[in-house]
Amino acid sequence: MKGRPLVSIVSGGLSKFGKLDGKYSREIFLEAVREAFDKCPNLNPRKDIEALFVGQMSESFEHQGHVAPSISDWMGLLPIPATHLEAACASSGVALRQAILSIMSGIYDIVIVGGVEKMTHRSTSDATEYLAMASDFPMEQWNGITFPSLFGLIATAHMERYGTTEEQLAMVAVKNHRHGFLNPKAQLQREITVKQVMESRPVAWPLKLFDCSLISDGASCLVLTKPSLARRYTDTPVDIIGTGQGSGTIGLFERDDITYMQAARSAAKQAYEMAGRKPRNVDVAEVHDCFTIAEIVAYEDLGFCRPGEGGKLIEKGATQLGGRIPVNTSGGLKAKGHPVGATGTAQAYEIYLQLTGQAEQRQVKGAKIGLTHNIGGSGSTGVVHIYKGRS
Amino acid sequence: MKGRPLVSIVSGGLSKFGKLDGKYSREIFLEAVREAFDKCPNLNPRKDIEALFVGQMSESFEHQGHVAPSISDWMGLLPIPATHLEAACASSGVALRQAILSIMSGIYDIVIVGGVEKMTHRSTSDATEYLAMASDFPMEQWNGITFPSLFGLIATAHMERYGTTEEQLAMVAVKNHRHGFLNPKAQLQREITVKQVMESRPVAWPLKLFDCSLISDGASCLVLTKPSLARRYTDTPVDIIGTGQGSGTIGLFERDDITYMQAARSAAKQAYEMAGRKPRNVDVAEVHDCFTIAEIVAYEDLGFCRPGEGGKLIEKGATQLGGRIPVNTSGGLKAKGHPVGATGTAQAYEIYLQLTGQAEQRQVKGAKIGLTHNIGGSGSTGVVHIYKGRS
Numbered sequence: 001m002k003g004r005p006l007v008s009i010v011s012g013g014l015s016k017f018g019k020l021d022g023k024y025s026r027e028i029f030l031e032a033v034r035e036a037f038d039k040c041p042n043l044n045p046r047k048d049i050e051a052l053f054v055g056q057m058s059e060s061f062e063h064q065g066h067v068a069p070s071i072s073d074w075m076g077l078l079p080i081p082a083t084h085l086e087a088a089c090a091s092s093g094v095a096l097r098q099a100i101l102s103i104m105s106g107i108y109d110i111v112i113v114g115g116v117e118k119m120t121h122r123s124t125s126d127a128t129e130y131l132a133m134a135s136d137f138p139m140e141q142w143n144g145i146t147f148p149s150l151f152g153l154i155a156t157a158h159m160e161r162y163g164t165t166e167e168q169l170a171m172v173a174v175k176n177h178r179h180g181f182l183n184p185k186a187q188l189q190r191e192i193t194v195k196q197v198m199e200s201r202p203v204a205w206p207l208k209l210f211d212c213s214l215i216s217d218g219a220s221c222l223v224l225t226k227p228s229l230a231r232r233y234t235d236t237p238v239d240i241i242g243t244g245q246g247s248g249t250i251g252l253f254e255r256d257d258i259t260y261m262q263a264a265r266s267a268a269k270q271a272y273e274m275a276g277r278k279p280r281n282v283d284v285a286e287v288h289d290c291f292t293i294a295e296i297v298a299y300e301d302l303g304f305c306r307p308g309e310g311g312k313l314i315e316k317g318a319t320q321l322g323g324r325i326p327v328n329t330s331g332g333l334k335a336k337g338h339p340v341g342a343t344g345t346a347q348a349y350e351i352y353l354q355l356t357g358q359a360e361q362r363q364v365k366g367a368k369i370g371l372t373h374n375i376g377g378s379g380s381t382g383v384v385h386i387y388k389g390r391s
Numbered sequence: 392m393k394g395r396p397l398v399s400i401v402s403g404g405l406s407k408f409g410k411l412d413g414k415y416s417r418e419i420f421l422e423a424v425r426e427a428f429d430k431c432p433n434l435n436p437r438k439d440i441e442a443l444f445v446g447q448m449s450e451s452f453e454h455q456g457h458v459a460p461s462i463s464d465w466m467g468l469l470p471i472p473a474t475h476l477e478a479a480c481a482s483s484g485v486a487l488r489q490a491i492l493s494i495m496s497g498i499y500d501i502v503i504v505g506g507v508e509k510m511t512h513r514s515t516s517d518a519t520e521y522l523a524m525a526s527d528f529p530m531e532q533w534n535g536i537t538f539p540s541l542f543g544l545i546a547t548a549h550m551e552r553y554g555t556t557e558e559q560l561a562m563v564a565v566k567n568h569r570h571g572f573l574n575p576k577a578q579l580q581r582e583i584t585v586k587q588v589m590e591s592r593p594v595a596w597p598l599k600l601f602d603c604s605l606i607s608d609g610a611s612c613l614v615l616t617k618p619s620l621a622r623r624y625t626d627t628p629v630d631i632i633g634t635g636q637g638s639g640t641i642g643l644f645e646r647d648d649i650t651y652m653q654a655a656r657s658a659a660k661q662a663y664e665m666a667g668r669k670p671r672n673v674d675v676a677e678v679h680d681c682f683t684i685a686e687i688v689a690y691e692d693l694g695f696c697r698p699g700e701g702g703k704l705i706e707k708g709a710t711q712l713g714g715r716i717p718v719n720t721s722g723g724l725k726a727k728g729h730p731v732g733a734t735g736t737a738q739a740y741e742i743y744l745q746l747t748g749q750a751e752q753r754q755v756k757g758a759k760i761g762l763t764h765n766i767g768g769s770g771s772t773g774v775v776h777i778y779k780g781r782s
Contacts, residue, residue: 024529052638058456059524063532065449066479066525069638069654069771073645079657081636082772083485084477088457094474098489105495107634133456138415141454243498245472247443247460254464263460266470380460381473 002276005239005388007103008230010223011040012349017218017337018187019120025062025219026074029054029116032219032342033075036112040223042233043110045077049223050108052082053099055092055115056341060130062118071116086341088134089290091115092220093344093374093383097243099224109229114221115346117339127215131340134377136251148212148291150252150378152204155293158259159206162308164296166206170197171314172292173210173334179321180331182361187216187337211292216337220346236356238370242277242386244270248379259308263382264301264375271371272303275386279303282325282386283367284354286347288375289332298373299327302384321362329354329362347372348385355389393667396630396779398494399621401614402431403740408609408728409578410511416453416610417465420445420507423610423733424466427503431614433624434501436468440614441499443473444490446483446506447732451521453509462507479525480681482506483611484735484765484774488634490615500620505612506737508730518606522731525768527642539603539682541643541769543595546684549650550597553699555687557597561588562705563683564601564725570712571722573752578607578728602683607728611737627747629761633668633777635661639770650699654773655692655766662762663694666777670694673716673777674758675745677738679766680723689764690718693775712753720745720753738763739776746780 013035015028037045052072059065072082087094092115099113119127132146140150158164174194180186197210223233230237246266249255255262272278279302287302289295296310304325305313313319319327330336330350333343351370353359370387404426406419428436443463450456463473478485483506490504510518523537531541549555565585571577588601614624621628637657640646646653663669670693678693680686687701695716696704704710710718721727721741724734742761744750761778 059450062528063524064528065477066641066768066771068478069768070527070641072638073640073642073771078639079637079653081488082638083489083636086456086475086477087459097472098474098493101496101498102489102492104497105492107492107495133450133454135457136461137453137455245474246470247463247473248469249464250457250461251464262470377457377460380457380464 003241005227005241006243007100007224008227008237008239009352010225010230010233010237011036012222012352014185014346014349015219016185017216017339020217025056025067025116025118026071028118028217029071029114029219030074032114032221036221036223040233043223048110049077049080049112051080051102051111052077053095053111053113054084055095055344056084057086057088057091057117058130061122087381088376089340090344090374090376090381090383091341094245094381096345096348096385097245097383100240100243103224103226110225112221112223113345114219115342115344116219117341118217119215119339120217139251139253148204148207151291151293152207153252154258155206158293161259164311166198167194168311168315169206169211169292170194172289172295173197175314175320176289176328176332176334179329179362180335183331183336186331186335187214188335207291213290213333213338216339218337218339218342220342220349222345222348222352237390238352238355239388239390240385241388242271242275244268244384246382250380252378260297261301261375261379261382263379264373267382267384268302271384271386277369277386281369282371283369284329284351284364285325285327285371285373286330286350287327287373289328289334290338294375302373326364329359329364344374344383347374351387355387394632396618396632397634398491398615399618399628399630400743401616401621401624401628402427403613403743405576405737405740406610407576408607408730411608416458416507416509417462419509419608420462420505420610421465423505423612427612427614431624434614439501440468440471440503442471442493442502443468444486444502444504445475446486446735447475448477448479448482448508449521452513478772479767480731481735481765481767481772481774482732485636485772487736487739487776488636488774491631491634494615494617501616503612503614504736505610506733506735507610508732509608510606510730511608530642530644539595539598542682542684543598544643545649546597549684552650555702557589558585559702559706560597560602560683561585563680563686564588566705566711567680567719567723567725570720570753571726574722574727577722577726578605579726598682604681604724604729607730609728609730609733611733611740613736613739613743628781629743629746630779630781631776632779633662633666635659635775637773641771643769651688652692652766652770652773654770655764658773658775659693662775662777668760668777672760673762674760675720675742675755676716676718676762676764677721677741678718678764680719680725681729685766693764717755720750720755735765735774738765742778746778
């Protein structure tokens, strides 16, 4: 069954990412859904959609739990099953996996899966606290550690062991801003320079302000169906041919080695094996650049280069548009934005655009195989999916 | 495929329910897991278990999100996929459904699914606020409505339309305390009288203190496998033969009729159809008695009696041990306790005990078919499962 389509993406939608004032999650989600429905005129939502899966990280931002039925309600899809998954910043990556498995079970033919987060109405200190809940409480949160400091530790270890430089980290930000400049839905559409990154305010050394992803509002979604039904809905389905999920320690302090992520490596191994593909077969990828160091670690965990060589990979331009393996053509979490619950399916949405020739100015020519890499916490959850366009 | 086993339960565990001071969720979960492993000596956890599914309602109680990998970590099961589902008080009911679908997909052969919540270290007002997050924020929470008041409204409407009485509500509490008295793991093991319920302090009229379920700490889990593999692990597997999930409006104010729950009726219909069974075939059931009125509404939504006749059903004793269809032999949320995330799989655990003859003093003799009914919020999520013992 290697390389066989598990499910097919027949449509997708993405809200504008940024500061979306005066809207609740359920309303932002509808913005993504509207695009997905508009792109798929053969879909009759009330009749066809059998289940909804939603990734969201935190009830705290909006003082609202139980988000999945609040969305199925607002979509007019009651009483279909509406299921919420939480895996910190990998929430909708995990939702995507559960949506795939649910279709594979034979229970559903067609489902909608997405993610959403509304964050910008909160102060930075509130947002930092809510996000920190995804790290270990007794050892990490309690001692005042936040995600920038956890990833600062990872960066320090990577620099110490492999000679990775602050400039190489900065190059990740520069590349992703260059890509985001081409994405009309990106939160930040402006180019930056290595010098600007290097001179930006330190957040948690060696990470500076421009090494960090954004606090954002936004939503993303996909319409999935069984491969055999996909042509009813579109002439250009994208098949998902590999899925993998892994977990790692909740605390960074528990790891012998913090320069890689066990959860991501395990997820990647499963996904590649299921897809019958190797890292060198990947034409375009979206990876979890919550901080610049995370993208470098992702290159290595995904096998785009050997461990320790991620810094060199960005330096030689291999991962920029036009390079050997363009990464984060959407602008990534760094420039497109990072509404945490929406990120996993937003990555999948970009790959869907790339493999159907809809990526406009940032199109990777001839892209056939895509990959997404979504991380929760400091790597306690990792989810990898592999996609194949149909020609 | 009607009535065909979807998956099999080969073991299960339940922590003591009550006030478990000085323990984190991840530690309480291990108490349930230990029982499940002890009961299943043929299981080699590190080798056999391929995934973990966890229901938990709220990150707020412990200031800890990302609970699933924190548990797979503590269980020593890294890097298996660890997936957290949230559906308010139906979190582990929904986790159970996703675990079933995941096995049916062919991806996993054997998984562990459970739920946990640690609540009692918080003040009653904090707990009430965190729980209220599962209701609609803009219309309900914002106006000060909490779950006792939402269910008070449901009770009032039911009394007005059907003539249900406060005494009938009280009888639900009396029955469940009588059952809980027989369950050594129940939080409250004492019998009460209708008079005591009627004279207890009003919380949200017509609901009084003894009409309300408990604030609890606790965990529950099940080991699930493909039906064809079940005999490797136990001589007495319990097959799950029906699963259903539905959603209803997030706000009570959106409903034309608040005397029933659309989500639960939809879930029940799906589960009965899949199981090829009728309500009259059910020998024992665990239903979601978060408040006494909720059990009466559940009788009706599940078809144990006609709409409006739930009050009479409890009055004539049909749902007590020895009656036609014993309900909540565990003591229910009312007496066993209601650690919200743990409740769905705790209900399934009780049915597993009943269908394998392990329910001791509360055993329903000759029980062959069991049912669980798990509700989230004021009925925005409903999950129903149907179980069959193998003789």
